[in-house]
Amino acid sequence: MFAVSVVGSxxxxxxxxxxxxxxxxxxxxxxxxxxxxxxxxxxAASAFFLAARIDRIGIRRSLLGAMAALIAALILSAxxxxxxxxxxxxxxAGAAAGxxxxxxxxxxxxxxxxxxxxxxxGRVIAGWSVSLVAGVxxxxxxxxxxxxxxxxxxxxxxxxxxxxxLRKLPERRAANPQPLRLSRLLAPLSYRDxxxxxxxxxxxxxxxxxxYAFLADHVRTLLALSAGKVxxxxxxxxxxxxxxxLLGAPLVERLGPRRALPLALGVIALVYLGLLPAAxxxxxxxxxxxxxxxxxxxxxNLLVLLLSRARxxxxxxxxxxxxxxxxxxxxxxxxxxxxxxxxAGFEALGLCAAALLAAAALGLxxxxxxxxxxxxxxxx
Numbered sequence: 001m002f003a004v005s006v007v008g009s010x011x012x013x014x015x016x017x018x019x020x021x022x023x024x025x026x027x028x029x030x031x032x033x034x035x036x037x038x039x040x041x042x043x044a045a046s047a048f049f050l051a052a053r054i055d056r057i058g059i060r061r062s063l064l065g066a067m068a069a070l071i072a073a074l075i076l077s078a079x080x081x082x083x084x085x086x087x088x089x090x091x092x093a094g095a096a097a098g099x100x101x102x103x104x105x106x107x108x109x110x111x112x113x114x115x116x117x118x119x120x121x122g123r124v125i126a127g128w129s130v131s132l133v134a135g136v137x138x139x140x141x142x143x144x145x146x147x148x149x150x151x152x153x154x155x156x157x158x159x160x161x162x163x164x165x166l167r168k169l170p171e172r173r174a175a176n177p178q179p180l181r182l183s184r185l186l187a188p189l190s191y192r193d194x195x196x197x198x199x200x201x202x203x204x205x206x207x208x209x210x211x212y213a214f215l216a217d218h219v220r221t222l223l224a225l226s227a228g229k230v231x232x233x234x235x236x237x238x239x240x241x242x243x244x245x246l247l248g249a250p251l252v253e254r255l256g257p258r259r260a261l262p263l264a265l266g267v268i269a270l271v272y273l274g275l276l277p278a279a280x281x282x283x284x285x286x287x288x289x290x291x292x293x294x295x296x297x298x299x300x301n302l303l304v305l306l307l308s309r310a311r312x313x314x315x316x317x318x319x320x321x322x323x324x325x326x327x328x329x330x331x332x333x334x335x336x337x338x339x340x341x342x343x344a345g346f347e348a349l350g351l352c353a354a355a356l357l358a359a360a361a362l363g364l365x366x367x368x369x370x371x372x373x374x375x376x377x378x379x380x
Contacts, residue, residue, distance in 0.1 A: 003067065003162040004104050004127025007097045009135030010074065010155050011039060011330075014090075016140040016216045016231045017148045024148065025083045029217050033338040035087040036213050039094040040330030046098025047323040054099065059106050060171040066099035067163050074156035078149045094327070101323065110170045129245065132238025132293070140231025148227075186321075191311045194318060196367040198325045201303050203360035204265065205329030207353035208296065210337025211272060218346040219279055229282065236286040240293025248298050261302040262365035267295040269357035276350045306368075 014021065014036055018029045025032070054062045073093035080086040104124055112120035139151045189195055216230040252260045271292045278284035307318050340349045 001124050001127040001130065002158070003063070003100060003166060004124060005130035005135055006155060006159045006162055007070070007100055008128045008131030009139060009158075010070075010093055010152075011043075011097065012131065012136050012212070012234060013139040013151055013155070015213050016136065016227045016234065017143045017151065018213070018217050019220055020143060020148045020227055021083075021086070025086075027083055028342070029214070030338045030342045032083055032086070033213055033334055035083070035090040036209070036334045037331045037338075038087045038091040039097075040209065040327045040332075040334060042091040042094030043098045043327035044094075044324045044331060046095040047102065047320060047327065048098075050095070050099050051102045051320055051323070054103050054106065058171050059103050059110065060166070060169045062099055063103040063107065063166055063169070064163065066096040066103065067159060067166060069093075070096040070100065071156050071159045071163070074152045074159060078152035078156065098323070098327070102320070107169050126245075129238055129242045132234050132241055134235075134238075136234035136238075137228075137231040140234075141228040144226050144228040189321070191318070193367065194307065194310045194321075196364060197303060197307050197310070198321060200261070200265065200360045200364050201322055201325045202329045203356050204268070204296075204299055204303070205326045206333030206336070207268070207272065207356050208333070209330040210333035210340075210349065211275070211353050213334045214337060214341045214346060214349060215275065215279075215285075218341075219282065219285060222279055223282060225282065232282075233285060233289050236289035237293035237296075240290035240295075241297040242293075243290070244294035244297035245301075248294070248301075252298065252302065257302045257305050258368040261299065261306065261368065262361040264295050264298040264302060265357050265361035265364065268292065268299065269354045269361060271295065272350045272354040272357065276347050279346065 018032055022029045022032045070093055073089045073096060076089035077086055080089055108120045108124045142154055143151045216233060219225060219230050271288055274288050275285065278288050304319065304322065307322050310318055337349050340352060
């Protein structure tokens with residue numbers, strides 16, 4: 001869980017300090033945002049090409065090797081003499097994250113007591129909540145107090161501490177691993193509902209990372225706030241994320257995942273619209289961020305749940321494509337959002353994000369519910 005929280009903190013830490021990093025390199029926030037895009041693209045590529053090799057290498061060995069690469073990337077980020085070096089360092093961090101996340105999730109099944117696998121995995125995934133509630137706000141406060149480079153130094157130290165515990169994990173390695181072929185990695189795209197769900201995931205992640213990357217800079221510009229204060233946006237988002245994780249199950253059970261997913265995405269579309277007037281008051285942004293986090297938690301869980309049910313005997317391959325799609329969206333979303341934000345302003349960015357989520361919600365509502373009902377009537 002601690003390792004996952006370090007990965008999450010690094011992936012989300014740059015947004016609150018974007019202006020500070022840009023100022024130190026005498027460049028623009030748009031230029032620095034290329035580091036976020038590089039991180040997302042490298043994570044997507046790593047999850048697609050490298051994560052499939054974890055069973056061959058061994059889960060613990062893969063996890064420790066990737067954590068060593070992450071530590072090196074964080075140290076390089078802290079010492080970067082130029083924004084290009086920072087971008088390359090974050091690309092290396094992304095490549096490490098693409099292995100760390102699936103290896104950490106896979107380790108959960110090894111250390112769990114019999115019958116407790118799902119509960120143990122839930123605790124590991126809770127590392128994302130820790131990064132949102134504590135990691136990102138503390139990183140922003142460290143940046144205010146000491147400088148943005150200290151943020152990456154602190155994360156490198158946390159990663160090193162995590163390694164000391166990860167060394168005690170049991171090892172698991174496939175006895176007769178199947179040969180890896182591109183056709184096998186892409187096979188899930190032919191399964192029922194998987195393409196539509198992956199497109200929904202792409203829309204969700206593109207909009208989230210695009211808005212998140214520049215929301216803090218927009219609020220800081222409007223309200224003249226420090227990085228530490230806007231860091232509480234991530235805290236509010238994480239609080240909503242955690243709250244939905246604790247209380248959202250009854251709602252999902254009542255509606256069913258196929259009906260609940262389009263509704264959750266629709267709420268996020270409304271959130272992006274609401275952020276436009278709310279950005280003029282930090283309290284309003286924090287309140288909307290709680291709703292944003294809750295709807296995002298439900299959307300993520302429902303996407304993973306429905307994808308895992310699409311072809312249970314090939315769940316790993318399907319979820320591997322999900323991770324790849326998520327971080328492909330992070331890369332594309334940040335790059336496109338940077339251009340929109342720079343040339344058209346945050347209002348245009350928010351409107352585009354809202355439209356993207358609304359289209360995804362309507363498309364999934366038709367695919368998961370409308371199309372199925374039409375097919376049932378035709379069969380009858």
